[in-house]
Amino acid sequence: MLQPVCPLSEIPPGEAYRWATEPAVAIFHTEDGEVFAIDDTCTHQDASLADGWLEGCEVECPLHASKFDLRTGRVDAPPAKLPVRTHRVAVTDGVVHVELSTEAPNLPPGAKP
Amino acid sequence: MEKVAIVGASLAGLAAVRALRRQSFTGEIVVVGAERHRPYDRPPLSKDFLTGAVTAADLALSPDDEDLGADWRLGVTATGFDPHNRAVHLDSGEVLRADGVVIATGARARPIDHIGVHTLRTLDDAIVLRDALKQSGRLVVIGAGFIGAEVASSARKLGWDVTVVESLPTPLSGSLGTEMGEVVARLHGDHGVRLLTGLPVSGLTGTDQIEAVELADGTRLPADLVVAGIGAIPNVEWLAGAGGLAAATSVPGVVATGDVTGSQHWTFALENPAAVVATLLGTEPPAAKAPYFWSDQYGVMIQFAGHRAPGDTVRIVEGDPEQRSFLAVYERDGQPSAVLGLDQPKLFTRWRRQLRSAPQEA
Numbered sequence: 089m090l091q092p093v094c095p096l097s098e099i100p101p102g103e104a105y106r107w108a109t110e111p112a113v114a115i116f117h118t119e120d121g122e123v124f125a126i127d128d129t130c131t132h133q134d135a136s137l138a139d140g141w142l143e144g145c146e147v148e149c150p151l152h153a154s155k156f157d158l159r160t161g162r163v164d165a166p167p168a169k170l171p172v173r174t175h176r177v178a179v180t181d182g183v184v185h186v187e188l189s190t191e192a193p194n195l196p197p198g199a200k201p
Numbered sequence: 202m203e204k205v206a207i208v209g210a211s212l213a214g215l216a217a218v219r220a221l222r223r224q225s226f227t228g229e230i231v232v233v234g235a236e237r238h239r240p241y242d243r244p245p246l247s248k249d250f251l252t253g254a255v256t257a258a259d260l261a262l263s264p265d266d267e268d269l270g271a272d273w274r275l276g277v278t279a280t281g282f283d284p285h286n287r288a289v290h291l292d293s294g295e296v297l298r299a300d301g302v303v304i305a306t307g308a309r310a311r312p313i314d315h316i317g318v319h320t321l322r323t324l325d326d327a328i329v330l331r332d333a334l335k336q337s338g339r340l341v342v343i344g345a346g347f348i349g350a351e352v353a354s355s356a357r358k359l360g361w362d363v364t365v366v367e368s369l370p371t372p373l374s375g376s377l378g379t380e381m382g383e384v385v386a387r388l389h390g391d392h393g394v395r396l397l398t399g400l401p402v403s404g405l406t407g408t409d410q411i412e413a414v415e416l417a418d419g420t421r422l423p424a425d426l427v428v429a430g431i432g433a434i435p436n437v438e439w440l441a442g443a444g445g446l447a448a449a450t451s452v453p454g455v456v457a458t459g460d461v462t463g464s465q466h467w468t469f470a471l472e473n474p475a476a477v478v479a480t481l482l483g484t485e486p487p488a489a490k491a492p493y494f495w496s497d498q499y500g501v502m503i504q505f506a507g508h509r510a511p512g513d514t515v516r517i518v519e520g521d522p523e524q525r526s527f528l529a530v531y532e533r534d535g536q537p538s539a540v541l542g543l544d545q546p547k548l549f550t551r552w553r554r555q556l557r558s559a560p561q562e563a
Contacts, residue, residue, distance in 0.1 A: 139547035141550050
């Protein structure tokens with residue numbers, strides 16, 4: 089089920105929005121104008137990927153430099169080794185809608201469930 | 202190029218394998234590693250691994266299902282090198298010949314040869330130290346660099362009485378400069394750890410077990426456990442017959458990367474292999490980013506990026522050093538040269554991005 093999250097205008101291109109659902113979701117608006125949603129918590133250690141370094145369709149964790157592909161959630165660079173979940177996104181009438189994945193999240197050791 | 206030998210199976214060696222495959226190398230890859238473990242992540246060894254928050258299994262750098270098509274020879278040490286034949290001599294007696302050789306043998310902890318003095322570099326070191334920390338008592342850490350500070354922080358969390366001794370007047374001044382080195386060093390006192398600076402160790406006492414660390418001014422620090430974090434020595438002895446590292450890598454088809462080159466930064470070992478692999482394959486190297494490293498002490502995330510040089514000025518642009526949460530920018534000729542953050546990951550990352558367009562040369 090798609091849920092409305094925020095107006096796209098609140099996320100400038102190249103920036104991210106942290107949606108404080110459980111577990112939190114990071115919504116990225118790329119420089120090319122695409123919108124992606126992945127789990128916000130890095131699978132390596134507890135860090136917010138919305139605070140990370142967005143470059144193209146890849147985000148680098150702000151702490152330990154793990155990289156994730158926003159399109160697939162796969163790990164592009166360690167120390168993370170498990171992918172982040174991706175969530176389906178639709179932008180309707182200027183509002184970002186997200187459908188949360190039903191898969192189990194890959195939370196890091198010690199992170200809150 | 203049909204066969205590449207990678208000597209060293211830690212982060213740099215693994216990154217070299219991945220870079221070869223990403224750069225479409227389809228030939229044979231042999232990886233030689235002196236440690237018995239598959240590539241693992243070293244930074245947590247002094248932090249979450251010591252405190253028990255993560256396990257050895259959590260440290261693996263490769264997912265179980267990653268197949269890079271490489272032949273991993275673990276627990277095998279390179280003993281000699283003939284660069285002109287690109288032949289690596291192994292302690293198993295085998296001579297490994299390849300068209301390209303990546304030297305990634307890393308570095309080892311500088312030791313202090315005395316009973317009860319630990320160093321921390323490898324997973325096996327960390328397992329021994331973690332066990333030694335299971336009881337609590339008096340720990341003396343020799344060296345207030347990042348490893349020493351992180352071990353002090355972890356031991357404090359485990360209930361140890363901790364003293365850190367540093368021969369320099371200001372810890373971390375080589376990396377962060379004097380002003381910021383002082384600020385970061387205050388974390389020890391904040392958390393009940395004694396820091397003694399400007400005092401070299403003059404001796405160690407104890408025959409069956411460690412008893413005390415003695416300092417140049419006559420101070421005697423009783424100790425149940427001592428950890429030395431006094432730097433690293435590149436593993437280059439096996440290259441002696443080849444004329445050393447510089448001579449070996451002056452031969453076409455031979456490159457070096459990671460800590461063996463003298464760098465001690467995790468991100469260099471992660472990113473530089475792609476550049477040296479491009480040299481081997483004759484492809485375009487990726488753009489280099491500004492150096493980046495981090496440390497985690499007493500729950501405070503310390504992040505640094507850039508090329509600081511003596512004479513750079515430091516300006517606090519956000520937060521307050523007294524609160525141990527701030528962002529400091531180093532400047533040279535009015536341009537940012539480096540950035541330091543304490544518990545400011547979002548802002549730090551923004552500044553780190555900007556450094557890329559700043560001048561890189563001192």
